[in-house]
Amino acid sequence: MHLAHHPIFIALSALTAWLGAWTALDLFRRMQAHTGFYRRAWVAAAGIAMGLSIWSMHFIAMLGFDPGTEVRYEVRLTVLSLLLAIAATTFAFVFARPTRLRQLASGLVMATGICGMHYMGMAAVVTRATLTNEPVFVVLAFLVAVVASAGALMVAMRETTLAQRLLAAVVLGFAIVGMHYTAMLGVHITADPSSIIQSRGIEPFVLAVAVAAGTLFILMLALIAALSDQRFEAIAVHEALRSEKQVRSILENLPMGIFVAASPSGEIQFANAEAARLLGHPLGGAALWAHEGTHGAIHETGRRLTPEEHLLHKAIRENRRAGPVIQRYRRGDGELIQLEVTAAPIPDRENCGSFSVAAFQDVTAKILAEEQARQAATLRESEERFRLIAEQAPVMLWMSDVSGHCVYVNKALREFSDSETINNTDAWIASADEEGQSDILRRIEHAQHAHEGFSLEATVRRADGERRLVHILACPRFGEDRHFLGLIGVNTDITQARQAERNLQHINDLLEQRVKAALVEKGEAEAALMHAQRLESLGRLTGGVAHDFNNLLTVIIGALDIILRDSDNAARRARLGEAALKAARRGEQLTAQLLAFARRQPLQPQTCDLNQLIRECEPLLRRATGEDLSLTLRLSEEKTIALIDPTQFAASLLNLVVNAVDASTPGGAIEIDTRIVPAPKEKERNAKHERVIRVSVSDRGQGMSQELVDHIFEPFFTTKAPGKGTGLGLSQVYGFVKQSGGEVQVESTLGRGTCMSVMLPLQASESQIAQQRAVATQSFTRALHVLLAEDDSSVAAITQAMLVDLGHEVTCAANAEQALQALQSDSDVDVLLTDVLMPGGMNGVELAQEAVKIRNGLSVLLCSGYAGEALDQSIARGEWPFLKKPFQRNELAEALGWLASQSTMQRSRRG
Numbered sequence: 001m002h003l004a005h006h007p008i009f010i011a012l013s014a015l016t017a018w019l020g021a022w023t024a025l026d027l028f029r030r031m032q033a034h035t036g037f038y039r040r041a042w043v044a045a046a047g048i049a050m051g052l053s054i055w056s057m058h059f060i061a062m063l064g065f066d067p068g069t070e071v072r073y074e075v076r077l078t079v080l081s082l083l084l085a086i087a088a089t090t091f092a093f094v095f096a097r098p099t100r101l102r103q104l105a106s107g108l109v110m111a112t113g114i115c116g117m118h119y120m121g122m123a124a125v126v127t128r129a130t131l132t133n134e135p136v137f138v139v140l141a142f143l144v145a146v147v148a149s150a151g152a153l154m155v156a157m158r159e160t161t162l163a164q165r166l167l168a169a170v171v172l173g174f175a176i177v178g179m180h181y182t183a184m185l186g187v188h189i190t191a192d193p194s195s196i197i198q199s200r201g202i203e204p205f206v207l208a209v210a211v212a213a214g215t216l217f218i219l220m221l222a223l224i225a226a227l228s229d230q231r232f233e234a235i236a237v238h239e240a241l242r243s244e245k246q247v248r249s250i251l252e253n254l255p256m257g258i259f260v261a262a263s264p265s266g267e268i269q270f271a272n273a274e275a276a277r278l279l280g281h282p283l284g285g286a287a288l289w290a291h292e293g294t295h296g297a298i299h300e301t302g303r304r305l306t307p308e309e310h311l312l313h314k315a316i317r318e319n320r321r322a323g324p325v326i327q328r329y330r331r332g333d334g335e336l337i338q339l340e341v342t343a344a345p346i347p348d349r350e351n352c353g354s355f356s357v358a359a360f361q362d363v364t365a366k367i368l369a370e371e372q373a374r375q376a377a378t379l380r381e382s383e384e385r386f387r388l389i390a391e392q393a394p395v396m397l398w399m400s401d402v403s404g405h406c407v408y409v410n411k412a413l414r415e416f417s418d419s420e421t422i423n424n425t426d427a428w429i430a431s432a433d434e435e436g437q438s439d440i441l442r443r444i445e446h447a448q449h450a451h452e453g454f455s456l457e458a459t460v461r462r463a464d465g466e467r468r469l470v471h472i473l474a475c476p477r478f479g480e481d482r483h484f485l486g487l488i489g490v491n492t493d494i495t496q497a498r499q500a501e502r503n504l505q506h507i508n509d510l511l512e513q514r515v516k517a518a519l520v521e522k523g524e525a526e527a528a529l530m531h532a533q534r535l536e537s538l539g540r541l542t543g544g545v546a547h548d549f550n551n552l553l554t555v556i557i558g559a560l561d562i563i564l565r566d567s568d569n570a571a572r573r574a575r576l577g578e579a580a581l582k583a584a585r586r587g588e589q590l591t592a593q594l595l596a597f598a599r600r601q602p603l604q605p606q607t608c609d610l611n612q613l614i615r616e617c618e619p620l621l622r623r624a625t626g627e628d629l630s631l632t633l634r635l636s637e638e639k640t641i642a643l644i645d646p647t648q649f650a651a652s653l654l655n656l657v658v659n660a661v662d663a664s665t666p667g668g669a670i671e672i673d674t675r676i677v678p679a680p681k682e683k684e685r686n687a688k689h690e691r692v693i694r695v696s697v698s699d700r701g702q703g704m705s706q707e708l709v710d711h712i713f714e715p716f717f718t719t720k721a722p723g724k725g726t727g728l729g730l731s732q733v734y735g736f737v738k739q740s741g742g743e744v745q746v747e748s749t750l751g752r753g754t755c756m757s758v759m760l761p762l763q764a765s766e767s768q769i770a771q772q773r774a775v776a777t778q779s780f781t782r783a784l785h786v787l788l789a790e791d792d793s794s795v796a797a798i799t800q801a802m803l804v805d806l807g808h809e810v811t812c813a814a815n816a817e818q819a820l821q822a823l824q825s826d827s828d829v830d831v832l833l834t835d836v837l838m839p840g841g842m843n844g845v846e847l848a849q850e851a852v853k854i855r856n857g858l859s860v861l862l863c864s865g866y867a868g869e870a871l872d873q874s875i876a877r878g879e880w881p882f883l884k885k886p887f888q889r890n891e892l893a894e895a896l897g898w899l900a901s902q903s904t905m906q907r908s909r910r911g
Contacts, residue, residue, distance in 0.1 A: 006063075013061035013180070018173035020053015022166070047090025054085040054114055057176050058121045067189045069128040077124035081117045088113020092149070107150025114145045114179050122187075130190040137186025145179040256361040259283055263316045263345060263356050266290070266307075278339070278362055280331030288312065288358075295332045312358045315343035326363065338364040379568060386564060394794040396491035398428065399477070402484060404441075404448045413491060416462055428491070432460040433467075440472065444487065451476050451484050457494070468495045473553075475561050488561055556580045605740070607763055610640040610649070610693055611674055617650050621657050621672075628666040631657075634673040640693045641763040644740050652733040656697040656756050659730065663701030663754060671698045676762060680743060692742070692759045700753040709746050733758070782900055785809045785827070789819040789834035789847060795885075799833070802889045808896070816842035816850075823854045831899055836864035848880055859899040863887070 058081070065071070092110035095102060118141070125131060149172065251258050257275030261268050266287030276282050281295055289296075289307040297305040305327075307313050315322040323342035330336050341360040390397055396413035400406050409417075409428060417428035429440050436458030443454045453475040462468050474489035559576040566572060614635065625631045653672075660670045673696040680692075704712070713734040737744050741761050748754035786808050790796040796812055803810045811827065813819035816838050823829060832851050836844040848860040865885035883895050 009060055009063050009065075010181075013057045014173065014177045016060055017053060017057040017176040018169055020049055020056065021172035021176065022169035023049045023053070026169075043093050044090065046093050048086055050089035050093070050110075051082065051084075051086030051113070051117075054089070054117050054176050055082045055121075058118055058180060061177075061180055061184075062121065062125070065184075067127055067129045067131070072126040074124040074126055077120055081120040081124065084120060085113055085117035088116065104150050108146055110149040111142060111145035111175070111179075114149070114176055115142050115183075118180055118183055122183075132188045132190070133183065134186035134188070137183055141179045141183035141186075144182055145175050147175075149175050256359055258357065258359050259288075260346075260355055260357050261287065261312060261316075263354055266312060266316065266356075269355065275360070278331075278337075278360065279329065280333050280335070294334065295330050298328050298330055298336075300328065311341050312343040312356060315345055315358075316356050319345050321345075326367070327360075337362050338367050375568075382568065390564075396428075396493075398489050398491065400444065400448075400486040400489075402448065402486055404444050404486075407486070416491075416493070417460070428460070431462075432458045432470075436460060444474070447474060447476065447487055453487070468493050469498055470494065473557070475557060477561065477565055480566065485565070488564065490557060556583050559583075605643045605645055607641060607643055608646050608649070610642055610644075610695060610760070611635045613646055613649060614653065614672060614674065614695075617653060620654065624654060624657050625661055625670055628668075629661060629664055630669045632669065632671045634671060636674045636676060636693075638676050640674050640676070642693055642740075642760045643763055644760060645736070648736045648740075652736050652758070653695070653697070655730065655733050656758075659756075660697055660699035660701065660754070663703075664699050665701065668700050672696070673698065677759075679761075680745075680759065691762045693762050694757050694759055696755055696757040698753065698755040703750040703752050703754055704748040705750060709748055712746070713744070783807045783809065784830040784896060784900060785811070786831045786833050786896070787811050787813065787819060787822055787829045789813045789816065789832065789838065789844065791815055791835065791839050795835075799892075802892050803833075805889065806893050806896070815840045816844075816847040819847055820850060820854070823851055823858075829855065829858065830903075831859045831861060831896060833861045833863065836862055857903070859903050861895055861899055 059073075059078075062071075062073075089110055092106040092113070095106045095109065115138075119133075119138075122131065122133075251270075251272045254272060254274060257272065257278045259268050259271035259275050266289065268283050268285060268288065271283035279295070287307075289305070289310050297310060299305060299309070308317075311322050311325055311327065321342070321344040324340050327339050327341050328336060329339050339360045340363045341358060343356060343358040346355040346357055390408075390410045393410060394412060396416055397408075397410040398406050398413055399408040406429070413428055417431045429437060432440060439456055440458055443456055447454050453473070455471070455473045457469060457471050459467055460470050471492045471494045472489060473492070474487045477485040477488050479485055559580040563573050563576050614633065618631075618633065622631055657670065657672075664670065673694075675694055676691055677694050678692075679690055712730050714731065734744055737758050737760070743759040745757040745759065746754065747757075786803055788796060788799055788803070788810055790799060790812070791814055793814075796814075800810045800812060811822055811829070813822055816834075817840055819832070819834065823832075832848065834844040834847050838844050838847060842850075844862055844864070848862065851860065852858050860880040861883060862880050863883040863885055881895060881898065883891065
């Protein structure tokens with residue numbers, strides 16, 4: 001079969017195939033650099049060149065084919081073979097993309113075009129012989145075309161060297177030639193003398209001319225492509241150089257630092273002048289994190305950043321943009337600056353980052369300005385807040401500068417001294433009498449020089465002309481650097497307190513006279529002796545109260561002074577404010593204990609089961625005894641019902657247990673025992689309480705002598721070491737039991753322990769417990785119209801604000817007369833909330849009695865911090881509920897809710 005092809009034509013066909021493949025692939029490579037019309041033109045040129053080269057190679061080879069008889073070519077099939085080759089190769093070039101799958105598909109299309117052209121050209125052969133094809137060689141020819149075409153397209157799709165492009169042309173040429181001669185190996189020639197050759201077929205000479213023209217066209221296209229390629233490449237190089245200069249000039253003059261680093265090593269390939277200026281050292285060569293020395297990016301703690309912590313390293317590692325972030329950087333000259341940094345990879349055509357760029361700018365001044373503005377805003381807000389607090393404070397405050405002149409007085413002091421001279425800060429000093437002015441100025445001058453506080457009393461003229469006694473307490477003010485800034489003072493009107501002391505002294509004088517007059521009888525003599533002991537206790541009480549309240553005022557005033565001087569530290573303000581609030585709560589507790597001892601503590605008695613109260617308190621009592629002591633409860637099986645204040649009872653029981661713990665040694669035992677016993681002999685005349693409940697707390701400690709037993713209930717009397725006790729615990733127990741109608745008994749023996757017993761009247765019924773618990777579980781939220789009778793304007797304002805916040809309507813009255821006028825009007829009033837102690841000759845209890853006469857069914861709520869002995873019995877009878885001052889909003893809400901629920905229950909019973 002090889003003898004049927006002339007060697008010259010075989011060589012010419014191979015040369016034509018290679019030349020056509022080179023031309024087509026070169027044109028196709030140029031197509032990738034264009035878009036639009038030019039891209040389509042280059043694709044068309046590549047397709048025509050490829051298709052024509054395949055067709056030319058085929059028929060050049062066929063010119064050298066000698067089947068032993070005359071050969072002609074059918075015109076239509078010959079032209080169709082040319083069009084088929086051009087169409088198939090053009091589609092393959094259009095469909096080819098930088099993906100392996102599409103390149104393989106394009107190679108398959110091109111191979112199909114080569115094979116289709118071949119067999120269509122073979123079908124166009126007209127001869128007296130019969131040509132047949134073996135299927136095996138058909139398949140082999142197709143596989144050769146597919147593999148070679150796909151490989152050539154893969155090389156052509158990449159940016160390759162000249163040698164690689166030549167190799168691709170040789171491979172594609174081999175695909176064309178190899179496919180042809182592989183297919184021809186499978187051709188069998190069978191002579192058929194009887195067949196007739198059509199006279200209209202193309203003669204070989206004409207075909208040779210057409211092939212020569214096609215080959216010449218291919219050569220012309222190759223020449224044109226080569227020339228245009230040189231010209232375009234020269235233009236592209238020139239434009240690239242010009243663009244590079246422009247880009248470099250732009251980067252060099254950018255007002256921010258820029259550097260480009262290789263990926264993934266981070267080696268710096270380019271850095272502009274601004275980058276070196278900002279960082280204070282030259283850049284280049286090694287990665288930024290590989291530099292040694294004192295300069296470099298640092299953490300907030302001062303250590304240098306690890307490579308993984310650099311933003312550029314993160315952008316390279318994650319192959320995505322990172323930032324902007326703020327990073328601290330120590331420059332080459334040691335200066336610490338803040339940089340805003342952004343980093344991003346620069347992808348190539350295959351989206352693989354080979355370079356990364358970082359941009360940064362110095363934002364130190366910007367951050368500093370923002371921080372200063374934020375601090376200034378915070379300072380203004382803090383100053384405004386404390387100014388508002390000082391202005392609205394219900395105490396008289398003043399402040400002086402380093403020269404001793406007052407620079408600020410609050411609203412309370414301005415209104416007290418002279419409302420017409422609000423802007424005159426020294427007016428309050430001028431309102432004092434001549435001697436008082438001299439004392440105040442002298443003490444202020446001394447405090448200014450000594451940088452210390454002072455305390456004095458002076459008589460001053462109030463704005464309404466009345467002369468009042470004022471206590472002045474001043475403390476020094478210091479700045480952050482302990483620089484003296486002046487004084488801050490608090491003025492307190494103590495006129496009523498002094499009058500109360502004089503009244504108390506007068507009462508004491510009268511009592512003393514009566515005691516002296518009753519010394520003739522033994523009982524009166526014993527009473528006089530106990531009164532003298534009481535006066536001694538009162539002296540100790542007065543000293544202790546003064547000491548404790550001065551300590552509390554020291555905490556409150558000191559905390560306010562520090563808060564006003566150091567207004568920037570929010571955490572410190574919160575801590576000092578909490579300390580001041582705790583001190584005020586301690587003052588409230590101290591007042592409650594003193595009133596309980598003096599039997600002036602208003603109780604809220606309820607019918608309670610003492611055994612149940614003790615069981616509820618058991619966890620707290622066991623924590624008080626600790627692990628070193630055992631606690632045993634021996635509770636009566638009978639009902640231990642008493643009318644008491646449960647809170648005061650729990651506090652009293654805890655006081656007794658704590659004293660037993662202090663008197664016991666490790667390993668000791670404490671017992672709590674309850675039982676029903678007959679009333680003591682001194683109470684036998686009271687038929688209402690023939691039996692009492694005895695609650696005993698016993699220990700096996702060191703015990704007490706009778707001399708100590710006689711003094712243990714006196715206030716501030718204690719046998720404990722300093723700092724271990726206040727001496728008010730047992731006095732509070734004594735006051736509570738006495739107010740509850742009971743007695744306290746003490747049995748103690750040195751070395752054998754002590755038993756303290758509380759005797760409380762036994763109640764006959766338990767029905768009130770269920771009723772109280774049912775009322776306590778009710779929830780009532782209806783808005784009420786409250787008539788508030790309160791003579792203290794500050795307390796009235798606070799109480800009114802609480803009521804309004806709770807959603808109630810409020811009408812205020814400064815005394816009982818105004819309250820009665822409001823009740824006699826046509827306005828609806830649901831609740832009368834009145835202070836017990838009222839000016840004008842009518843107290844709160846009397847006002848309540850008159851109010852219910854005017855309006856039948858009116859709810860009444862009494863409140864007071866100290867009711868006085870004359871009113872204790874009225875409050876203790878429980879005719880109206882009582883709210884102890886000071887109270888919080890939730891306590892006020894619960895009391896009003898209870899009143900409203902009681903009113904609802906009464907209306908439902910009447911209905």
